[in-house]
Amino acid sequence: MKIEIPFTFAQIKKTMDLSKILSISGRPGLYKHIAQSKNSAVVESLEDGKRSSAFITEQMSSLNDISVFTTGDDIKLEDIFKKFFEKEDGKKAISHNASGKELKAFFKEAVPEYDEDRVYVSDIKKMIKWYNLLVDAEIMEFNETDDKSEETEDKIEVNKTEE
Numbered sequence: 001m002k003i004e005i006p007f008t009f010a011q012i013k014k015t016m017d018l019s020k021i022l023s024i025s026g027r028p029g030l031y032k033h034i035a036q037s038k039n040s041a042v043v044e045s046l047e048d049g050k051r052s053s054a055f056i057t058e059q060m061s062s063l064n065d066i067s068v069f070t071t072g073d074d075i076k077l078e079d080i081f082k083k084f085f086e087k088e089d090g091k092k093a094i095s096h097n098a099s100g101k102e103l104k105a106f107f108k109e110a111v112p113e114y115d116e117d118r119v120y121v122s123d124i125k126k127m128i129k130w131y132n133l134l135v136d137a138e139i140m141e142f143n144e145t146d147d148k149s150e151e152t153e154d155k156i157e158v159n160k161t162e163e
Helices: 009-013 077-088 098-111 119-136
Strands: 005-006 022-024 031-036 040-045 051-055 060-062 156-157
Touching: 022 040, 077 098, 077 119, 098 119
Parallel strands: none
Antiparallel strands: 005 156, 022 031, 022 060, 031 040, 040 051
């Protein structure tokens, strides 16, 4: 029996998994989920690499679960980061400490359909800070499925002998 899995190996290597990146209420920055215990999670700071415990009483949100209000359907945070990535050619965005007017202008240029009434400057500041942390940590890699000129598809073949 042959099983064919159509994908490129470059696509496997170039995926970003935001499900393991956490925002913990009351703590600055972002954290990578390392392990789970009975009453806590072991997390590692993306800024300094220090490990600590995050207890179940702390509110933790996976970046994969966060979305942003728009005038249409909400946009996942990963898609916002992709827009930042494309706008800045893979480099860091403006500082999250820029003025509110500059932050809104940057965000409006990257995500023109965002809902200006429900997305506050504090939200934009946080998203830009997180994006810059992910760029510094070299986690900002995206699946290149839209590029048809990419290498040809590799196929894994598994041969099973019938008994």
